[in-house]
Amino acid sequence: MLDLAALLGRVREKDASAESELHARYRRFVERRLKEARARRNWFWLEETDDAVQEVFLHFFQAVREGKFVFEGEERLEGFLVRTCWFVAMNLKDKVAKTRAVSLFKTDDDEEGGLIVDLPGFAGTASSHALRRECAELFYAAVQALNDARRDVILRTLQGEKVRDIVRATGKTAAAVSGLKFNAMKDLKTALEENGFARDCGAEAFSHE
Amino acid sequence: MSEHVLDDMLPLVLEGDADEATSVHVAACSECRARVEALGRLTGLLEKFAPASRNLCPPRAELAAGGRLVAAHVALCPLCRDDLADLAALETPSRLVLAVRLVRGMIEVVENALGELVPGPAPVFARGGEGGHAVLVHRDLGAGAVLEVALAPGREGTDVLVTLPGRFRVELARNGRVLEGREAHEGRVLLDGVSPGSYELSVIRSGEESVNLALEITRSE
Numbered sequence: 001m002l003d004l005a006a007l008l009g010r011v012r013e014k015d016a017s018a019e020s021e022l023h024a025r026y027r028r029f030v031e032r033r034l035k036e037a038r039a040r041r042n043w044f045w046l047e048e049t050d051d052a053v054q055e056v057f058l059h060f061f062q063a064v065r066e067g068k069f070v071f072e073g074e075e076r077l078e079g080f081l082v083r084t085c086w087f088v089a090m091n092l093k094d095k096v097a098k099t100r101a102v103s104l105f106k107t108d109d110d111e112e113g114g115l116i117v118d119l120p121g122f123a124g125t126a127s128s129h130a131l132r133r134e135c136a137e138l139f140y141a142a143v144q145a146l147n148d149a150r151r152d153v154i155l156r157t158l159q160g161e162k163v164r165d166i167v168r169a170t171g172k173t174a175a176a177v178s179g180l181k182f183n184a185m186k187d188l189k190t191a192l193e194e195n196g197f198a199r200d201c202g203a204e205a206f207s208h209e
Numbered sequence: 210m211s212e213h214v215l216d217d218m219l220p221l222v223l224e225g226d227a228d229e230a231t232s233v234h235v236a237a238c239s240e241c242r243a244r245v246e247a248l249g250r251l252t253g254l255l256e257k258f259a260p261a262s263r264n265l266c267p268p269r270a271e272l273a274a275g276g277r278l279v280a281a282h283v284a285l286c287p288l289c290r291d292d293l294a295d296l297a298a299l300e301t302p303s304r305l306v307l308a309v310r311l312v313r314g315m316i317e318v319v320e321n322a323l324g325e326l327v328p329g330p331a332p333v334f335a336r337g338g339e340g341g342h343a344v345l346v347h348r349d350l351g352a353g354a355v356l357e358v359a360l361a362p363g364r365e366g367t368d369v370l371v372t373l374p375g376r377f378r379v380e381l382a383r384n385g386r387v388l389e390g391r392e393a394h395e396g397r398v399l400l401d402g403v404s405p406g407s408y409e410l411s412v413i414r415s416g417e418e419s420v421n422l423a424l425e426i427t428r429s430e
Contacts, residue, residue, distance in 0.1 A: 025386045028385040029386070033299050037298040040301075041298045043295075078385075090269055093292075094263070104260070122265070125281040125282035125286070129271075136265050139258045154255070160261060162226070163221055175218070178220045185220075185251050206250075
């Protein structure tokens with residue numbers, strides 16, 4: 001145990017041989033966890049495990065050097081490596097837009113849902129790290145207030161569908177869907193202007209420049 | 210086409226799916242172009258607030274840390290639930306592949322899930338046997354190569370004998386750390402005196418995918 005603490009101490013001092021030694025000790029552990037998780041969770045987007053393993057160690061060594069990881073036993077070290085695997089894997093997942101597609105509509109065979117049926121509720125739990133929660137609430141309240149047909153087309157747009165996708169899904173003509181979408185957007189814009197969103201949250205989207 | 214584009218057609222223009230005449234007109238008409246751009250700004254707003262943008266999700270460090278508000282969000286957010294399921298998959302230790310117990314000098318198979326992890330014919334087991342090795346894994350790797358892993362009670366632990374034609378290397382690791390690695394001699398590697406515990410046993414052949422076994426050895430008197 002002591003030698004591991006000393007080894008990490010050397011990593012903190014940017015000792016390349018200590019990094020190599022630590023890498024040799026834990027490479028297989030990291031690789032195995034990534035491969036098993038890939039198999040269990042069908043991570044088709046994780047093609048190069050070797051690259052991901054390397055990235056895990058890069059992040060780990062950086063965390064050690066910056067004092068973000070302090071050695072408190074081997075179990076904690078392995079736990080930290082696993083978390084680092086997750087961050088690396090999630091960054092890779094984010095790069096594959098298709099994996100982030102999310103259905104906003106109930107389907108008969110989707111027990112888990114993959115659904116956000118309570119849009120105002122979802123907005124109410126939003127994190128404010130990127131956008132203000134109050135803005136999310138105003139935005140989704142405006143979406144919720146649209147009539148059924150227009151809300152439907154906005155929800156489909158929110159989940160990334162283009163007019164041609166909606167045509168395929170609904171059987172309507174392209175002209176009909178395009179018209180419906182335009183009117184839905186117009187209604188949404190009006191609602192966002194009326195509920196204060198345009199003033200407080202999204203002025204640039206409402207400019208006429 | 211000299212008349213301005215109808216409002217109804219603007220989404221198709223924005224998405225690049227309008228007919229050629231419409232597209233040509235928009236390219237030349239600043240008024241229509243401004244209408245398309247205005248629609249584009251609103252569409253950009255939708256993308257910013259779309260669940261898939263993760264703009265409304267907590268950062269991953271917060272997500273992993275949990276907390277009341279995060280839990281409430283996760284309950285309504287399929288993306289975050291999916292991310293946490295990925296984390297759980299990483300945190301779950303290796304599935305047991307081969308577990309044996311030493312009972313009064315005999316090897317007893319506790320579990321063998323090898324067939325679930327490695328496709329191919331089911332392994333053949335021999336249960337126990339005083340003195341000699343019990344063959345716990347017998348696996349055809351193709352091209353005439355048959356891998357056998359046999360265990361036997363030794364004086365200072367469990368002896369693990371790996372046989373396979375040709376050149377190969379065996380590594381015994383614990384929590385990803387290699388404890389022992391040996392090159393085969395005449396198609397055999399003997400790891401003697403392995404203490405009870407959980408191990409990863411890898412059989413590595415040049416140019417071939419390695420065979421990995423999770424090995425659990427316990428002792429019961």
